[in-house]
Amino acid sequence: MIENVAIAPVAGPEVGSGYIRIDGDRITELGAGPAPDVPGAGRIDGTGCLATPGLVNTHHHLYQWASQGLAQDATLFEWLVALYQVWAAMDAEVVKGAASAGLGWLALSGCTTSSDHHYIFPKGRGDLFAAGIEAAREIGIRFHPARGSMDRGESQGGLPPDSVVEELDDILAATAEAVDAYHDPSFSSMLRVVVAPCSPFSASAELMTESAALARAKGVRLHTHLAETLDEDEHCLAQFGLRPVDYMEKLGWLGPDVWFAHTVHLSDADIGKLAATGTGSAHCPSSNGRLGAGIARVSEMLRHGANVGLGVDGSASSELTPLAGEMRQTLLFQRARYGPDALTARQALELATLGGARNLGRENEIGTLEPGKLADVALWRVDGPFTAAVADPVCALVFGPPPPLARVLVGGRIVVEDGELKTVSQDAAGRAGVEAGRRLLRLAEERGVHAVKEVHHG
Ligand SMILES: [Zn+2]
Numbered sequence: 001m002i003e004n005v006a007i008a009p010v011a012g013p014e015v016g017s018g019y020i021r022i023d024g025d026r027i028t029e030l031g032a033g034p035a036p037d038v039p040g041a042g043r044i045d046g047t048g049c050l051a052t053p054g055l056v057n058t059h060h061h062l063y064q065w066a067s068q069g070l071a072q073d074a075t076l077f078e079w080l081v082a083l084y085q086v087w088a089a090m091d092a093e094v095v096k097g098a099a100s101a102g103l104g105w106l107a108l109s110g111c112t113t114s115s116d117h118h119y120i121f122p123k124g125r126g127d128l129f130a131a132g133i134e135a136a137r138e139i140g141i142r143f144h145p146a147r148g149s150m151d152r153g154e155s156q157g158g159l160p161p162d163s164v165v166e167e168l169d170d171i172l173a174a175t176a177e178a179v180d181a182y183h184d185p186s187f188s189s190m191l192r193v194v195v196a197p198c199s200p201f202s203a204s205a206e207l208m209t210e211s212a213a214l215a216r217a218k219g220v221r222l223h224t225h226l227a228e229t230l231d232e233d234e235h236c237l238a239q240f241g242l243r244p245v246d247y248m249e250k251l252g253w254l255g256p257d258v259w260f261a262h263t264v265h266l267s268d269a270d271i272g273k274l275a276a277t278g279t280g281s282a283h284c285p286s287s288n289g290r291l292g293a294g295i296a297r298v299s300e301m302l303r304h305g306a307n308v309g310l311g312v313d314g315s316a317s318s319e320l321t322p323l324a325g326e327m328r329q330t331l332l333f334q335r336a337r338y339g340p341d342a343l344t345a346r347q348a349l350e351l352a353t354l355g356g357a358r359n360l361g362r363e364n365e366i367g368t369l370e371p372g373k374l375a376d377v378a379l380w381r382v383d384g385p386f387t388a389a390v391a392d393p394v395c396a397l398v399f400g401p402p403p404p405l406a407r408v409l410v411g412g413r414i415v416v417e418d419g420e421l422k423t424v425s426q427d428a429a430g431r432a433g434v435e436a437g438r439r440l441l442r443l444a445e446e447r448g449v450h451a452v453k454e455v456h457h458g
Contacts, residue, residue, distance in 0.1 A: 001019060001020070001021050001022070001035050001038060001041045001042070001043050001044070002019060002020040002022070002043075002044045002046045002051060002377070002379065002407075003018075003019045003034070003035035003043060003044070003045060003046060004017055004019075004035075004045055004046050004047040005017070005018060005019065005020065005046025005047070005049050005050070005051045005379065006018075006046075006049065006050045006051065006382070006393050007020065007030065007050075007051045007369060008050060008051070008052050008346070008349060008393070008394050008397075009030065009051075009052075009053070009368055009369035009370060010052070010053055010349060010350055010353050010354050010367065010368040010369065011354070011368035011369075011370055012368075012370065014394075015030075015031070015032045016032070017032065017033070018030065018031050018032040018033060019031060019033075019034070019035035019036070020051060020369060020375075020377065021035070021036070021038065021041075022375040022377075022409070022412045023412075024412060025188050025374055025375055025411035025412045025413075026371075026372060026373065026374060026375055026412070027369060027370065027371055027372070027373050027374070027375050027377075028371055028372075029371055030369055030370070030371060044379070044406075044407060046379055046406070047383075048381060048382065048383025048388075049379045049380060049381055049382065049383070049406045050379070050380045050382045050393035050394065050396075050397060051369065051377055051378070051379050051380075052110070052349060052353065052369070052377075052378050052380065052397070053112075053353040053354070053357075053366065053367055053368050053369050053376060053377065053378070054110065054111065054112025054113065054353070054366070054376035054377055054378050054408065054409070054410065055109070055110045055111045055112065055113075055310075055323045055324060055352045055353060055356070055378060056111070056112070056113045056114075056309060056310075056352065056353060056355075056356025056357050056359075056360065056362075056366065056367060057106055057111050057113070057114040057115065057310070057311055057312055057323050057356065058115050058259060058261075058280075058282040058309040058310065058311045058356045058359040058360060059115060059117065059223075059261040059262075059282035059284050059311025059312070059313050060102070060106075060114055060115060060116050060117065060311060060312055060313065060314060061116065061117050061118065061119075061313070061314030061315075061316070062095070062098055062099040062102040062103065062116045062118070062132055062135075062314075062315075063087065063090055063094065063095050063098050063099070063118060063120070063128075063132075063314075064087075064098070064102075064314035064315045064316035064317070065097075065098035065099070065101050065102040065105075065315045065433050065436060065437070066090070066094050066097065066098040066433070066436040066437040066439070066440040067083060067086055067087065067315075067316045067437065067440060067441075067451070068315050068316055068319050068320075068437070069319065070082065070083060070086070070316065070451060070452065071083060071316075074291075075229065075231065075291065075292065076228060076229045076231065076232075076291045076293060076317075077159060077229070077231050079291060079316075079317065080159060080160070081159065083316060084120075084160050084161055084164050085161065085163075085164075085444070085447075085449045086440065086441070086444045086449055086451045087120050087164070087440075088120065088122050088161075088163060088164045088444075088447070088449075089122070089440060089443035089444040089446070089447050089449065090120070090122065090125065090128070090440055090443070091122075091125035091126050091128075091439075091443065092125060092126025092127055092128055092130070092131040093126070093131075093436070093439060094436045094439050094440045094443070095118070095128045095131040095132055095436075096131040096132075096134060096135055096432070096436075097432035097433055097435050097436030097439070098315075098432075098433055098436040098437075098440075099116070099131065099132040099134075099135035099136065100135040100138065100139070100424070100428075100429045100432040100433065101429050101430055101432055101433020101434075101436070102315060102433065103135055103136055103139045103141050103143075103429075104139055104421050104424065104426065104429035104430070104433075105320070105322070105433075106141065106312070106322075106323055107139055107140075107141055107408055107415050107416055107421060108322070108405065108408075108416060108419070108421065108426075109322030109323045109324040109325065109402055109405075110323065110324045110378035110380070110402070110405055110408060111141065111323045111324075111408075112141060112142060112366070112376035112377075112378070112408060112409070112410045112415070113141065113142035113143075113144065113356070113357075113360065113362070113366060113376065113410075114136075114141055114142070114143060114144070115143075115144040115145070115146060115194065115223070115282075115311075115360065116132050116136075116143065116144070116145045116146065117146040117148050117194075117196050117198075117223060117261070117314075118132060118145065118146065118147070118148050119148025119149055119150055119196065119197075119198040119202075120148075120150070120164055121149075121166060121174070122164065129145065129147060129174075129178050132145055133145060133182060133191065136190075136191070137190075138423065138424050139415065139421070139423055139424055139429070140410055140413060140415045140423040141410060141415065142189070142190050142191075142366070142376070142410060142411075143190065143191050143192075144191070144192050144193075144194055144221075144360050145178075145182070145191070145193060145194070146193070146194035146195070146196035146223050147174065147175045147178040147179075147193060147194070147195060147196060148196045148197065148198050149166060149171040149175065149196070149197050149198060149203065149207060149211070150164065150165045150166065150197070150198045150202040150203055151165050151166055151167065151168050151171060151197075151203060151204050151206075151207045152165065152201070152202050152203055152204045152207070153165040156204065157239055158201055158202050158203075158204075159201045159202055159235075160202050165202070168204070168206060168207055168210065171197075171207060171211075172210055172211070172214060175195055175211065175214060176214060176218070178193050179193045179195070179214075179218045179220055180218075183218070183220055185219065187364075187365055187374075188365075188374060188411060189365075190411075192220065192221075192360070192362075193220055194215075194220060194221045194222070194223050195211050195212075195214055195215035195218075195220055195221070195222055195223075196211075196222065196223040196224055197211050197224055198224065198225060199224060199225040199226070199228075199232070200224075200226070200232065200235070200236055200240070200244055200247055200248075201232060201235045201236075201239075203224070205240075205251060208224075208248075208251045208253060209251050209252060212251065212252050212253055215257070216257070221257050221258070221259070221360065221361055222253065222255075222257055222258045222259075223258070223259055223260070223261070224253070224260060224261070225260070225261045225262060226244050226245070226248060226260035226261065226262060226263055227243075227244040227245060227260070227262060227263045227264055227265045227266055227270070228261070228262040228264055228265075228288075228293050229264070229265070229291070229293045229294070230265060230294075232244060232265075233265055243267070243270070244265075245263075245266065245267075245269075245270040245273055245274070246270075248260075249273060254273060254274070254277040254279045255277050255278065255279060256277070256278030256279070257361065258277075258279045258280070259279065259280030259281060259282060259307075259309070259359040259360075260279065260280070260281050260282070261281075261282045261284065261311060261313070262281070262282070262283075262284060262287075262288065262293070262296065263281040263283075263296055263301075264288055264293050264294040264295070264296045265294060266296075266297055266301075271297065271300060271301055271304050271306055272304060274301065274306040275301070275304045275305040275306040278307070279306070279307075280306075280307040280308070280309060280355075280358060280359040281296070281301065281306065281307070281308050281309070281359075282308075282309050282310065282311035282356075282359060283296050283298050283308050283309070283310055283311065283326075283330060283351065284310070284311040284312065284313035284318065284326070285310075285326060285329040285330050285333050286312065286313070286318045286321040286325070286326060286329050287311075287312070287313030287314070287317045287318040287321070289329070289333070290317050290318055290319070291317055295333045295334075295336075295337050296333075298330060298333075298334050298343065298351075299334045299338050299342040299343050300338075302343075302347070307355055307358045307359065308351050308355050309351060309352075309355040309356035309357075309358065309359040309360075310323065310326045310327070310330065310351050310352045310355070310356060311326070312326060322402055323352065324352070324397070324402035325401065325402055326352065327345075327348040327349060327351070327352050327397070327398045328348070328398055328399060328400070328401075330343065330348050330351060331343050331344075331345065331348045331398060331399070345392075345394050345395050345397075345398035345399060346394060348398045349394060349397070349398060353366075353367045353368065354367035354368055355367075374411050375409055375411055375412040376409065376410050376411065377407070377408070377409045378405060378407075378408050378409075379405065379406040379407040379408070379409075380393070380396075380397050380402075380403045380404070380405060380406070381403055381404045381405065381406045382396045382397065382403050384403065384404065387400065387403050404418075404419045405418075405419055406418060
């Protein structure tokens, strides 16, 4: 029983002071006023805290924790070309350490569910997909790993070097295997697998259509990068004669089981197509800002009924971005572009929770605080000596830097308490991330790729 707590449930009325009752992994009751007397119930005093649904991260590349701070001033395509060769050196140990730190960092900014888009699988480097899953299980976060892929190397007109792409048949077999081995469709699922060719400029049309067929046969979701930069627009027009959204439409890639990362450069017609087909978007404002990609038309997408969730994107293009901070970044970008009524604090919170849950197809299970839903809850401490100066707790959460977390619960289990990870050693998770970075650069050096020297000047 969480009691004496302000509640912003995202669905239904906000509560100034009330309670949330949790039984097993579900919320059973929630209301205003003093908590009911339940003999034997454990109690969490939420005095001074704001309870929100746990935040949902819908775009990430966890392995990139190991390559932060490189190619700092590059465009997306320059940055990718600089980093593909570094990433080609990764192994399962790098991925495990990077994912431990990356997921720990997410939990420490109120995230209870995260996707992860992993799309580079160098041969003979261990089971990279399993390494991320192992880290998520240890941290205790709900995980939607996407089996990514690239088959369109330079020789096929793609952007990545041929050395980092895979063969179509190998990709489809490994992807099917990943779904069969790990996907859990149950209500309480801690792990659902997604099928995710990397992008139009690194995946062939055949890989896109075959991946869609595979995902639909298996009943899992589809994800890819789309319309991130103007370079991509030009690439798609030159290579396919179509802009990105039209190309996806042609490949059968619009639908309620699809969500795209970024969707920065959309026409009015593109927005209409996303809305009409129920296709979602993961808005990653810090990464878009960091790479100078542009500002997505989020408030217009929402007005036209297109679903938008948030994502931090890979740490190599957003460094230490906390998921909670993306609410603020989204609100400020939208207001800077469209004016003060472009987005409210409550809408920003909804994007980070329910919008993300919809992207993952889990709006019945997570994304709001309601009886019957999973007990994924973030308790933000908004009564600190400085934070308490803000009259409205939701405003304090969204407009300011993320406040400290009193608790993060995933399915009723405490993952964060008083700003510290409880499921794993926080120091060990952080150190694993540092070690992963050192190891990756060393493995890259052994292959003749001098990462730091080569990618610091873009
Ligand atoms: Zn990405």
